[in-house]
Amino acid sequence: MSHTRRSSTLTQLAAAMVAFAVCAALLESGGLFDWATRLDLGPLRTLALPVATGLHNAVARTGLEAVRAKSITALARAGWSDDPAAAEGETTTADSGATTVTIPVPSPTKPGVVPETKLATPVAPGPPPPTVPLAGDPPLLSVLPALQAKAQGKPLVVALAGDSMMAVGLAETLLRQSTKYPNIKFVKVFKSGTGLARPEVFSWAREYPAMLGAAKPDIVLVAIGANDGQGFVDNGVTYPFGSDGWKTVYQQRVAAYLGMISAGNTQVLWLSLPPMKSETYGSKIKLVNRIAYTVVGSNPEASWYSTAGLIGNADGSFRDFGAVGGKQTRLRAADGIHMSVDGASLITDKLLPWLSPPAPTPAGPAPAQGAHP
Amino acid sequence: MLFPTVQYAVFFLVVLAIAWALVRNNLAHKMFLLVASYLFYGVWSWRYVPLLFLVSLFAGLVAQQIQRRGTSDKEARERKLWLVGGVTVCLLVLVYYKYTSFLLLTLLGLWGAVGHAPQWNVPAPFLPLGVSFFVFHAISLMGDIYKRKLRQPLHLLDALLYVAFFPQLIAGPILRASSFIPQLLQPRDPFGIRVNRGFGLILAGLFKKVILSNTLSTRLVEPVFSAPGTFHGGDVLLAIYGYAAQIYCDFSGYTDIAIGCALLLGYRFPRNFNRPYTATDPQDFWQRWHISLSSWLRDYLYIPLGGSRGGSGRTYANLMITMLLGGLWHGASWTFVMWGGLQGVYLIGHRLWAGLHSPGLDRMRATRWWTWVSRLLMFHAVCIGWVFFRSPTFELALSVFKQLGSRGAVTMASAPVVLTLLGGLFGQYLPRRWGVALQMEVARWPMAVRGAALALGVFAIEVLGPTGVAPFIYFQF
Incomplete structure (x- = not known):
């Protein structure tokens, strides 16, 4: 067998890989720690978190971690970062057993910095909102509430908030049709892959004000919770999904989020998550919906809007195909979770006329019915 | 399991070590790679591992039937029948999983144009990840055997590994059975490993995917489209150019990493x-x-x-x-x-x-x-x-x-x-000699330094890349 200079031996490969693994562990200890903290509860997280924490604390003593943090900060200052809420100097302590070392907060994104003038004020953490007994299942259909008055002559500012349930389908459809509604101004306050169950992974309390910036929404449309069918750790206590403790803490987190987006008497329309194709996943989402429905019922600024009756079957079950504009089409994305553009239009066709009603007749508009649970 | 993730890095390092440790026993080496490939696929969804296994097993069995037959007229007819039958079954699998809703909606649309189409309310099947790729591999296996491009007797284990080998499983490149299966017949050469090329491709792929493709996607293409x-x-023009750069960087980045890992x-x-x-x-x-x-x-x-x-x-x-x-x-x-x-x-x-x-x-x-x-x-x-x-x-x-x-x-x-767009489009015009010069320079470095350089490169890419890992565009195909 002939070997050229381009080829290496197994021993050489092993030397290179060991050097790679050691250097990567040193340089990326912060990244590995962030990664481990964001893992879903399960064996991988149980195994990875202590290792990553130990490594991170050990490397932090050498000051090498500062290289990563400073690089990210410098890039953020230069305008490279895509994290609008990156903040500097926030620290917490990771328990490594015998010793504790102060380390940066595991940011869901990157701990970079953008000029403070661009940031809105992050929401100060307060005591957790009280929880209330869970309401029953949400209705399959609900009526849109009365639209709160807004200043005449100005466009209605509508914030589109949530996770990929807003980003995929709904926001796309609303934004595409926005050119037909010059009296509505949409503000994007959604981010895919986020949720309310794991604020240590993505903190909406930190990100929402930053994403909103200087905008003052008249109304917030929110669709969120598709990633929340998972357990979490809070104050060192593990809460498996669906346990009583999980329900209590999750309800507090939903209430805190709703309190934040409805601050200053901002009207909120909470769109239910639609029925899901997978039965296992769908049953989790039913609980998420039920908790959100309960929380919405306790907030005077918020109204619940059920999408199940619009995009699902009459009994609220999952529906993949349906008629839109007289044409059979697919209502849901291939993943059986998100809505297709056609499916989303079944909902936005109700929302847009509501957000932009025709000028009132001399007799006045018909009173709309509230949709509180 | 996505390539630019810690999970994949750990998975690959473990697989690399064990695969080379087993290299003297080619059977154990290949069996290990097959199990690792199913694990790689199963992390996404275990539900479709049996489908992957059955499609590749079916293709392997059909290919063996084709290979057993000689050149007489009768046997030539039988060979053709096995090929047509095998390809048809594979295509039916692809059609069922990928095209059911498309065909139904097209049919209902045509029906609706001439009359009153019925309502359809049966959910479409979930699309298994990489189904287009592994079905094409299965077809290639039967096709290459039929064309007698593979002289050696086909072993089922080789057929299974050819279809499921994890670096190419999800989004290619589409391998030819005639070029890959002969590589499985003899143990890998522990003195002929293309480490420099592998490292270079993995770094280039990560750079294209994590920095160029992801930045263009999140900051330009997604919002505009x-x-x-x-x-x-x-x-809009910028976004069209951006998508041209994004899809190239995304897909070629994936295959660079795949080729580098292989x-x-x-x-x-x-x-x-x-x-x-x-x-x-x-x-x-x-x-x-x-x-x-x-x-x-x-x-x-x-x-x-x-x-x-x-x-x-x-x-x-x-x-x-x-x-x-x-x-x-x-x-x-x-x-x-x-x-x-x-x-x-x-x-x-x-x-x-x-x-x-x-x-x-x-x-x-x-x-x-x-x-x-x-x-x-x-x-x-x-x-x-x-x-x-x-x-x-x-x-x-x-x-x-x-x-x-x-x-x-x-x-x-x-x-x-602007920087990522220029990088994605005009990077293709960089003189080849620059790459050759870099490879020659790196070849002079001690191996440990090369490993450290790879780590430094990965670190730089992680710091420069946008947050989160977007799936590769070609995963959906």
């Missing part, structure tokens, strides 16, 4: 991209873009249809059929068919143009400036196709084109967008 009506022409394991994959935006004509483009697919379509579709053997009209029809089906392979939507049709029109148009000759025309074609004009024209023709490829509906694609005429401020040209 989500609602083109809310942007002016300059932004090299470190001692296996060689074919090249899948060769500076596609330097192409001067459609034929040239398809020899540079997704080479493993275009050559697959050529060998298993275009040539069996008759290729260019039946006169101009037949050739054009074969080209168009091949490209239309190639478009449909990418996704169950008429916009993909449109994209494929456009490629067919380009190829036919180019053949007609190339057939025109005059002394002046030939002189012009030989000039340097014409090469650049051709590149510019070809790139923009490709971009027109990408608009249909990226848009879920014709309505959206047309609104993208319509918005090109809208005048107003360019708002999306931030420094990261």
Whole structure:
């Protein structure tokens, strides 16, 4: 067998890989720690978190971690970062057993910095909102509430908030049709892959004000919770999904989020998550919906809007195909979770006329019915 | 399991170590790689591991039946029957999982045009990850055996590993059984590992995916293509160029990492991209873009249809059929068919143009400036196709084109967008000698330094890349 200079031996490969693994562990200890903290509860997280924490604390003593943090900060200052809420100097302590070392907060994104003038004020953490007994299942259909008055002559500012349930389908459809509604101004306050169950992974309390910036929404449309069918750790206590403790803490987190987006008497329309194709996943989402429905019922600024009756079957079950504009089409994305553009239009066709009603007749508009649970 | 994740890095390091530890026992080595490949796939969804196993087992058994038969007329007929039956079953699997809803909706649409179509309310099946790729591998296995490109007796384990080998499982490159299975027959050479090339490809792939593709996607392409009506022409044009760069960086980045990982394991994959935006004509483009697919379509579709053997009209029809089906392979939507049709029109148009000759025309074609004009024209023709490829509906694609005429401020040209766009498009024009010089320089470094350099490169990419890991575009195909 002939070997050229381009080829290496197994021993050489092993030397290179060991050097790679050691250097990567040193340089990326912060990244590995962030990664481990964001893992879903399960064996991988149980195994990875202590290792990553130990490594991170050990490397932090050498000051090498500062290289990563400073690089990210410098890039953020230069305008490279895509994290609008990156903040500097926030620290917490990771328990490594015998010793504790102060380390940066595991940011869901990157701990970079953008000029403070661009940031809105992050929401100060307060005591957790009280929880209330869970309401029953949400209705399959609900009526849109009365639209709160807004200043005449100005466009209605509508914030589109949530996770990929807003980003995929709904926001796309609303934004595409926005050119037909010059009296509505949409503000994007959604981010895919986020949720309310794991604020240590993505903190909406930190990100929402930053994403909103200087905008003052008249109304917030929110669709969120598709990633929340998972357990979490809070104050060192593990809460498996669906346990009583999980329900209590999750309800507090939903209430805190709703309190934040409805601050200053901002009207909120909470769109239910639609029925899901997978039965296992769908049953989790039913609980998420039920908790959100309960929380919405306790907030005077918020109204619940059920999408199940619009995009699902009459009994609220999952529906993949349906008629839109007289044409059979697919209502849901291939993943059986998100809505297709056609499916989303079944909902936005109700929302847009509501957000932009025709000028009132001399007799006045018909009173709309509230949709509180 | 996505390539640019910690999970994959740990998985690969463990697999690499164990695979080389087992290298003296080729059977154990291959069995381990097969189990690792199923684990890699199962992390996404265990539900479809049996499907992957059954498709590859079926293809392997059919290929063995084809291989056992000789050259007599009777046996030749039987060989053909086994091939046709095997390919049909594989295609039915693909059609069921990928095209059920597309076919049903098309049928219902036609029905609705002439009468009252019934309501359809049965959920479509979930699309298994990489189904188009592993079905094509299965077909290639049976096809190569049928064409007697593989002389050695086929072992089932080799057939299973060929279809499921994890670096190429989800998004290619599409390997030929005739080039990969012979590599499985003998133990990998522990003295002939292309470490430099492997490291270089993995770093290049990560750079293209994590920095270039992800930045362009999150900061330019997604916002504009989500609602083109809310942007002016300059932004829309930027987004079209951005998508051209994004899809190239995304897909070629994936295959670079795949090829690099395979090299470190001692296996060689074919090249899948060769500076596609330097192409001067459609034929040239398809020899540079997704080479493993275009050559697959050529060998298993275009040539069996008759290729260019039946006169101009037949050739054009074969080209168009091949490209239309190639478009449909990418996704169950008429916009993909449109994209494929456009490629067919380009190829036919180019053949007609190339057939025109005059002394002046030939002189012009030989000039340097014409090469650049051709590149510019070809790139923009490709971009027109990408608009249909990226848009879920014709309505959206047309609104993208319509918005090109809208005048107003360019708002999306931030420094990261411009830099990554330039990198994604003009990186293909960097002189090859730079890469060769770099490889020669790196070859002089001690191995530990090369490993450290790889770590430094990965670190830089992680710091520079946007947050989160977007799935690769080609995963959906």
